Amino acid sequence: MRHDPSPSPAAARATSEPPAPARLLVRGLAKSVPGGRQLFHGLDLAVCGGELVAIVGESGTGKSTLLNILAGLDEADAGEVEVGGTRLGPLDEAARTRLRRERIGFVFQAFHILPYLTLGQNVALPLALVSPDADRAAAEAGRLLAAVGLGGRADDYARDLSGGELQRVAIARALVHRPALILADEPTGNLDPDTAARVLALFAQAVREGGAAAVIVTHSPATAAVADRVLRLEATGLRQGPAHG
Numbered sequence: 462m463r464h465d466p467s468p469s470p471a472a473a474r475a476t477s478e479p480p481a482p483a484r485l486l487v488r489g490l491a492k493s494v495p496g497g498r499q500l501f502h503g504l505d506l507a508v509c510g511g512e513l514v515a516i517v518g519e520s521g522t523g524k525s526t527l528l529n530i531l532a533g534l535d536e537a538d539a540g541e542v543e544v545g546g547t548r549l550g551p552l553d554e555a556a557r558t559r560l561r562r563e564r565i566g567f568v569f570q571a572f573h574i575l576p577y578l579t580l581g582q583n584v585a586l587p588l589a590l591v592s593p594d595a596d597r598a599a600a601e602a603g604r605l606l607a608a609v610g611l612g613g614r615a616d617d618y619a620r621d622l623s624g625g626e627l628q629r630v631a632i633a634r635a636l637v638h639r640p641a642l643i644l645a646d647e648p649t650g651n652l653d654p655d656t657a658a659r660v661l662a663l664f665a666q667a668v669r670e671g672g673a674a675a676v677i678v679t680h681s682p683a684t685a686a687v688a689d690r691v692l693r694l695e696a697t698g699l700r701q702g703p704a705h706g
């Protein structure tokens with residue numbers, strides 16, 4: 462785990478290479494909740510492709526709210542969010558939905574896997590929403606299921622899976638459309654420590670190989686430990702580690 466606040470290991474891989482472009486850029490973000498209490502202001506963040514950033518902080522500081530703003534599901538009071546080179550601010554609702562479908566992958570604590578679809582159908586869904594090529598979506602889903610250790614299970618129904626297996630399906634689904642940005646909220650919240658460690662290692666490997674920028678909100682030191690950078694959310698923005706406090 463690094464505690465260096467400077468941009469990304471992806472950028473630092475070779476000093477002779479130009480820095481990797483940020484897949485997620487946040488400038489001067491501010492957010493208050495209804496009633497007027499300000500959660501944060503002046504929040505800046507840049508995450509490069511292949512980089513995993515963990516965001517930690519005390520309960521109620523606004524981590525989930527921040528994730529929702531990054532996804533274009535909630536509006537900031539001030540500041541800008543740019544995903545894969547596109548600024549969210551000027552987009553209307555339809556364009557935001559399209560950007561979310563095409564450029565962002567989500568891993569939720571509650572999985573949101575559809576029980577009466579097969580694993581292959583669940584994983585293929587984000588790609589099927591943006592591409593008419595069903596064969597390609599099925600092939601990509603099969604490839605990612607194999608990558609998360611569920612090869613050969615594409616025709617099994619999601620309702621029959623364990624929590625750890627469902628979480629692996631959720632990770633495959635978040636990656637299938639090769640998003641610029643992956644947002645994960647407590648991605649291993651319901652898993653036992655051994656399964657969580659395996660799932661996290663798969664997630665980190667897939668993010669790094671796929672070149673997405675990833676932001677993980679977590680209370681878990683074990684989850685934060687797989688990140689390249691750990692940032693703590695405070696009222697004045699994101700500060701570098703420690704993992705808790």
Ligand SMILES: Nc1ncnc2c1ncn2[C@@H]1O[C@H](COP(=O)(O)OP(=O)(O)OP(=O)(O)O)[C@@H](O)[C@H]1O
Binds near residue numbers: 500518519524525
């Ligand atoms: N729509 C809303 N109306 C009023 N208050 C809200 C609203 N949405 C969020 N809040 C408040 O904003 C604060 C931040 O909530 P948020 O869920 O983002 O925190 P968090 O850091 O993710 O917390 P936790 O770690 O407990 O999940 C909380 O005090 C919450 O009650």
